[in-house]
Each structure stands twice: as C-alpha cells, then as structure tokens.
Amino acid sequence: MQIPNNLQQVQRHFSERAEVNLVIQAKSQDLRWTSQKWGLWSLTYEQELTTPLHITASRGYVDCLRHLLLRGADVDMAPGGQTALHVACTAATPDCVRLLLSFGADPEAVSEDGRKPLHLCQSPESLQCAQLLLGHGARVNSATEEEEDTPLHVAARWGLVEHVRLFLSYGASLEARNTEGQTPLNAACAQPHPSSATEDYFQVCQQLVAVGAQVNTADLDRQRPLHQACKNANSRVVELLLSHGANVNIMSYSGNMAMHNILQVAAYRLDHQPEKAVRDLLNHGAVRIWPGALLKVLRHCCGSPRTIEALVNSYEHVRVTEEWAEAVPAELVQEHPHFFQSLFSLGRTPRSLKHLARCALRSSLDGHLLQALPALGLPPPLQEFLLLRFEDVLY
Incomplete structure (x- = not known):
C-alpha cells in the first residue's frame, strides 16, 4: 500500500484513530530464508511492518503526516522495529522530524537493532535532522547497543564534516570506544572511500585532531589511525596524522607497519595518489624496505x-x-x-x-x-x- 502525497485522499481514508494506527504488512522483491518451525526452511519474500505514519514521514509528506498525528496516530509506534522518527531521520526529511518532535516523539527511542534516531543521520542532507534531535534532548554520546557506536563514530565513518562539527559543539566524546576498540578518529581512517571523498575525510580527521583526538590510539587489532589511513591511501590524512605525532614504525597485530599498508594498495588506488603517502612516511623516518625486496x-x-x-x-x-x-x-x-x-x-x-x-x-x-x-x-x-x-x- 502506498500513501500518496495527497492530503484529501489521506483525510478520506484515515479519519479515525484506529485507522491512522493501521499496521501495514509490506513485501519487497528480495527473498530470504525463513523457518516456520524447527527443521523446515523455505524461501519467502521479505516482509516489513509499517504504518501510514511511517510511510508519510519517510517520504516527507508533512501535511499528510500532520493529519495523521492530529487524528491520534501513535507517534512512537514501532511495529517494524523503528519509530516514524527513525525512518524520517534515515530519509533525511527534517520538516517531518520537526513535526514528529513537536507531537512528542521520543528522540531517544531505541530501534529493534539498537539504534537511536541520531545514529541514523547518515547523509549530508540529514544535518538539520540531527540539529533538531539534539535540540529536543537527544544525547550526543548515546551508543548503539551492538556496535557501541556513538553518533560521532557514525558521522566520522561516513565522512560527514558538518555533523562532526555539530556533535563536537555538543560535547561528543573524542575517545569513546566501540566494540572494535575504535575511536571516532579510528573509524574515519578505517572507512574505505572514493578519491572524490578524500577532502571530506581529511576535514573530518582535521577537526578531530584539532580538538585533541589521540592519533596513536589502537583498536583491538592494534591498528592505529595511520595504519588505516595508509590502507585507504588517503595521503592528506596520512600527512595530517604524521604532522601530529603519529608513530610511523609501530606494528599492528598482523605485523604490518604503515608503509606495508600503503604499498599493498598503491597499484589499486592510483587516483588517491599513494606516492604522496609513501614519500611522507619516508620523510618522517619510516623504516625502508629491505633492498632485496x-x-x-x-x-x-x-x-x-x-x-x-x-x-x-x-x-x-x-x-x-x-x-x-x-x-x-x-x-x-x-x-x-x-x-x-x-x-x-x-x-x-x-x-x-x-x-x-x-x-x-x-x-x-x-x-x-x-x-x-x-x-x-x-x-x-x-x-x-x-x-x-x-x-x-x-x-
């Protein structure tokens, strides 16, 4: 079922409280294995439970959303594991986020997979959504239940420059660790990205380092930010980390130093200009390759x-x-x-x-x-x- 961006149609079909809280079962074309009872598995179409409130919020239909809320729609209903506020943040529809919050939507609601709305602000267009959430009491250092990512981890991982600036202004923790032992700086350096995103990741790391992020913090695999930046051939981030005291010759658990990582990817990341990272490592005292190799x-x-x-x-x-x-x-x-x-x-x-x-x-x-x-x-x-x-x- 689709909810069109047509207020008159929505008013006609959803006029009573029971109707506006209708739970809709949607099917996608993707298949998945399901088990109706032990030992018997079958392929069925993926199903998702949703409501008219969720559909209108995810599509940015503000007038339709307002009508449903005025008719008594449950603002925090989550039949599919997420509230309408979660889906509005995922879709980056700030007008819907604002309206939901004004009707009392919980900015700290936890989804079935352990995420809060602030964790779902994962695109540049969702900046205003994040601002609204923080203004209505969302906690900037809330962690996801499984990964233990804070919103700053998420923003750093996706190269969201303005989100990082926003979260830092609200006191986001620079050294919070997720289940992999990563700080937000580790997360930013570890995320593969195209060369077109190099500047965004540089600006993210630059902000974090400027306010005191530790450049030699190791994750559970003893990977430092410099190891990861070299693995992703981001030469600008490599230069930034080295200029702030990153240890150029320390090894990870795998026995790799930063130089090993950049040489392993140099032939596949030509558009990242890996030669600049190699040169900077050498100029900062990296141990040279054994001549026989x-x-x-x-x-x-x-x-x-x-x-x-x-x-x-x-x-x-x-x-x-x-x-x-x-x-x-x-x-x-x-x-x-x-x-x-x-x-x-x-x-x-x-x-x-x-x-x-x-x-x-x-x-x-x-x-x-x-x-x-x-x-x-x-x-x-x-x-x-x-x-x-x-x-x-x-x-």
Missing part, C-alpha cells in the same frame, strides 16, 4: 611509478638487474618510457652526485630531517629535492 615491490607497485621513484630515491644505491625490466609490463613501459628507462639504466650507471649528496644529508639527519630542515637555510627548490620531490625520472 624492492624487486617484489616493483612487481606489485609498478602501476604507480612515483611510488617506485620515492622508494628508490631513499637509497644511495639500488642493485637493478635484468629482472627489473622483466617485472614491468610492456604497456606500462610504453606509458611511462622516460621513467622506466631511467630506472633500468641504474643497473649500468652510477647515481648522480646530486642524489648521493641528498642521501648523505638525509642519512645524517635520520629521524630529525623535518625538524632540522628549517635551520639549514636551503632555498625552497633544494628543500623540496631533499624531501624527495617527484621528478618522474631517476638519475
């Missing part, structure tokens, strides 16, 4: 030539053999001929004096490069060269 890294990361450039330029000498040329597909050599020919030629010619001077200076400042650099008085081009500026060629 560079050929393996080349095979895996050759699709990101600048990643290879940053790695190779962190060594004075690299033993390049014929296997290196065999490791790179011909189409990549054709796409980046200048770089790969310069790489392969390192097996025949020594590195330039300029490069050796860079390596000597980096080695002497090992662990203190970024702190000492301002005192060296070098012109900007030399500073950039010292910090492994990308030149798309090796010499």
Whole structure:
C-alpha cells in the first residue's frame, strides 16, 4: 500500500484513530530464508511492518503526516522495529522530524537493532535532522547497543564534516570506544572511500585532531589511525596524522607497519595518489624496505611509478638487474618510457652526485630531517629535492 502525497485522499481514508494506527504488512522483491518451525526452511519474500505514519514521514509528506498525528496516530509506534522518527531521520526529511518532535516523539527511542534516531543521520542532507534531535534532548554520546557506536563514530565513518562539527559543539566524546576498540578518529581512517571523498575525510580527521583526538590510539587489532589511513591511501590524512605525532614504525597485530599498508594498495588506488603517502612516511623516518625486496615491490607497485621513484630515491644505491625490466609490463613501459628507462639504466650507471649528496644529508639527519630542515637555510627548490620531490625520472 502506498500513501500518496495527497492530503484529501489521506483525510478520506484515515479519519479515525484506529485507522491512522493501521499496521501495514509490506513485501519487497528480495527473498530470504525463513523457518516456520524447527527443521523446515523455505524461501519467502521479505516482509516489513509499517504504518501510514511511517510511510508519510519517510517520504516527507508533512501535511499528510500532520493529519495523521492530529487524528491520534501513535507517534512512537514501532511495529517494524523503528519509530516514524527513525525512518524520517534515515530519509533525511527534517520538516517531518520537526513535526514528529513537536507531537512528542521520543528522540531517544531505541530501534529493534539498537539504534537511536541520531545514529541514523547518515547523509549530508540529514544535518538539520540531527540539529533538531539534539535540540529536543537527544544525547550526543548515546551508543548503539551492538556496535557501541556513538553518533560521532557514525558521522566520522561516513565522512560527514558538518555533523562532526555539530556533535563536537555538543560535547561528543573524542575517545569513546566501540566494540572494535575504535575511536571516532579510528573509524574515519578505517572507512574505505572514493578519491572524490578524500577532502571530506581529511576535514573530518582535521577537526578531530584539532580538538585533541589521540592519533596513536589502537583498536583491538592494534591498528592505529595511520595504519588505516595508509590502507585507504588517503595521503592528506596520512600527512595530517604524521604532522601530529603519529608513530610511523609501530606494528599492528598482523605485523604490518604503515608503509606495508600503503604499498599493498598503491597499484589499486592510483587516483588517491599513494606516492604522496609513501614519500611522507619516508620523510618522517619510516623504516625502508629491505633492498632485496624492492624487486617484489616493483612487481606489485609498478602501476604507480612515483611510488617506485620515492622508494628508490631513499637509497644511495639500488642493485637493478635484468629482472627489473622483466617485472614491468610492456604497456606500462610504453606509458611511462622516460621513467622506466631511467630506472633500468641504474643497473649500468652510477647515481648522480646530486642524489648521493641528498642521501648523505638525509642519512645524517635520520629521524630529525623535518625538524632540522628549517635551520639549514636551503632555498625552497633544494628543500623540496631533499624531501624527495617527484621528478618522474631517476638519475
């Protein structure tokens, strides 16, 4: 059954209290296994219990919703496990949220799966819904029953910049832990996202760090924010965390350091510019790859030539053999001929004096490069060269 956005029709069909609280059984086209009794399973269409109040609230039909409420609809009725306020927040219909709250809807109502309306504000369009909920007494640090996520965890995980700002202004806890041991900063760094969302996740993390979020907090797998940011190849977040003291060489339970994580995904996240994260890790003192493993890294990361450039330029000498040329597909050599020919030629010619001077200076400042650099008085081009500026060629 559908409730059209037609007030006259709604007034005609729903005029009595019993009618406005009608429970509707809706079926979807999705199938699921159900058991009517022990040992007997069958495939049936998924069913959902709903009410006219839920339908109008989820579709933003404010006039129809008002009519139902004025006729005595139960504002907190939840036959399908959620109240109308839950579905209005999910659908981001702030006018309906405002109306439901004005009729006494409980902003702290718990759904069947343990979520409150504030946890369901998961889209940029739901910001006003979150503002209304907080203004009517919703608790900013309420946790979901199963995951123990706070609204700040949810907003950080979905890259919701303005929601994070709102929750912080209401005193959201920066170090609250969910069942995976994640803080909101961990949750933001752990969430995979397209390159188009990189700026949003950077701004979320920037806000959290600016007000004191701990950058080295480990989850239950001993994954730190830096581990996760590298796994998702968000180079801007990597730079942010490093500049605020993230430990560059600490291991997770799996034995991975941040450098391992970024190299594992570099070839698949080219639009995230993983080479920038690799360079920043090296400049902050990351342990370099064992030279004997560079050929393996080349095979895996050759699709990101600048990643290879940053790695190779962190060594004075690299033993390049014929296997290196065999490791790179011909189409990549054709796409980046200048770089790969310069790489392969390192097996025949020594590195330039300029490069050796860079390596000597980096080695002497090992662990203190970024702190000492301002005192060296070098012109900007030399500073950039010292910090492994990308030149798309090796010499």
